[in-house]
Amino acid sequence: MLQIMSVNFDNEIPQWRTNLETIPYNVLVVVRQGQVRYEINGNVVIAEAEDVLFIPRGARRSGENKDGIPHQKHTVLFTCEPGAETGIPFVDQGHFIKFRLSPSQYAYHRCDRLYEEMRGGKSYRSIICLGILQELLGMIARELEQPALTPSKLKYAEAVKAYLLEHYREQIEIARLAALIGRSPNYVTAVFKEVYGRSPIRYMHELRMQEACSLLLGSNMTVAGISQYLGYYDTSYFHRVFKKYCGLSPTEYVTQSQRSGMPPLINTIT
Known part of the structure; x- marks a missing residue:
């Protein structure tokens, strides 16, 4: 069972950074504009518009604006029930991934909806938000199964x-x-x-x-x-x-x- 901790939209935040730490949750990152520089388990990762990252629980992670230039991105922090499988291979196996998700506009739309629902107080909010997160993770898993484009x-x-x-x-x-x-x-x-x-x-x-x-x-x-x-x-x-x-x-x-x-x-x- 997935549990959403927070949903954020970082909209061109000057001097954005997050300190190096071992994270106790999973992070889904969807970049809309600009570039983000991460250090993940000792490796430098540059994410740009249309890139999607999954940073698993237990990773050593820090992040900042690349070259000091602000960016736009969605981040979803979530956990999984111990011992339970989600059916999403990269989540269950705790693998870091980075790739381009297509169609990106639809992913942005779903992230917008998730962010809006998390900020509101409407009935069935938790069910709707969980459904959107599962859809996003399912889209990523499906894309990862597709043959690589030449x-x-x-x-x-x-x-x-x-x-x-x-x-x-x-x-x-x-x-x-x-x-x-x-x-x-x-x-x-x-x-x-x-x-x-x-x-x-x-x-x-x-x-x-x-x-x-x-x-x-x-x-x-x-x-x-x-x-x-x-x-x-x-x-x-x-x-x-x-x-x-x-x-x-x-x-x-x-x-x-x-x-x-x-x-x-x-x-x-x-």
């Missing part, structure tokens, strides 16, 4: 991702992405999905929806203006896409944010 696949997928990050407001065609890496359109879709868990076009829509949420809350642009800005020239289509990816209409998203004082959590992976 360097060429990672190179192609990263090149396509970099292009989408820069051009997501433009009209994106698979043929253009294929020409970018010199492979076929079917290969581009397959390798991107293998690495990042969704198609390039889906990822483009996710980037647009994340930007739409920011603009709805942080600008004076109209919904029609945001639609045009993000490359949706049919506003009704923008409404449909927004609700599909965010679960709310643009108006509902703004209303809920104003009512609660914080943006609603959205799940861009369905």
Whole structure:
């Protein structure tokens, strides 16, 4: 049986550090931005955006901002009932792990939800939080069982991702992405999905929806203006896409944010 001790979100804390100690609990670390320098059992480990670490109970651990530059990360501290097995190999065996979890945006979303639930006082909080932690650990265990990706696949997928990050407001065609890496359109879709868990076009829509949420809350642009800005020239289509990816209409998203004082959590992976 797992027992959550605390859930933290370290949001660009200046001079963040934790002293070297033997920890009496397990730590799950999900890095969102920047880099973190750890020393774990005498080894230096650098974790950066999209990296996940599992630091087992009994490890000698210290940590600090790498080169003094603040970072963003989620940490979950938890224990296991003595003698009981969780069914998660790396937890039961107490193995340190570090790798990149895909899709990272979904992991971030679940960490956000876990952090929010731990801070609240709603009914069934402990059950919900335990379920989210188990889901995260299960996702990691499943990823660890997958065959390792070849360097060429990672190179192609990263090149396509970099292009989408820069051009997501433009009209994106698979043929253009294929020409970018010199492979076929079917290969581009397959390798991107293998690495990042969704198609390039889906990822483009996710980037647009994340930007739409920011603009709805942080600008004076109209919904029609945001639609045009993000490359949706049919506003009704923008409404449909927004609700599909965010679960709310643009108006509902703004209303809920104003009512609660914080943006609603959205799940861009369905």
